[in-house]
Amino acid sequence: MSSGAELVAATAVLGAGTFAFRFAGPVLRSRMTLPGRAERLLEVAVVVLLAALVATSALTDAHTFAGPARPAGVAVGALSAWRGAPFLVVVVAAAATTAVLRLIGAP
Incomplete structure (x- = not known):
């Protein structure tokens, strides 16, 4: 079990790194x-990464298919x-x- 001081130190290090x-983005933007x-590809990469995250979260649960209820809810929310709701x-x-x-029996 980790001590409280180790937890605080790890949190501080992770916070400083984040x-x-x-901070590096705005600082280095003017230098590079x-x-x-490349800029267009990076903009597209952000959208693709977020779409992949949404798809993974919407379709899987513990490395298996989540069933039809969750993807249907995500689809209704997206629609x-x-x-413009x-x-x-x-x-x-x-x-x-x-x-x-889920109430009517869909997993």
Whole structure:
């Protein structure tokens, strides 16, 4: 079991590292220039990474398929957000869809 001092030290080190990474972006932006193609690829990479994270979270649970209820809820939430619904409506619609599907027996 770790002592309290080790936990505080690890938290401080991780916090400092995170701050350094976030601070390096604006500081180095003026010193480094990337070709236009590289900048466009980095912008697309962010979208692809977030889409992969959403897909993984929506479709799997403990390295297995999560069942149809969770992806259906995510789809309803995405559709609601795309149609311009307020955030609260998006969350409630997604949760309600998943809950109703699980209530009627969908895993």
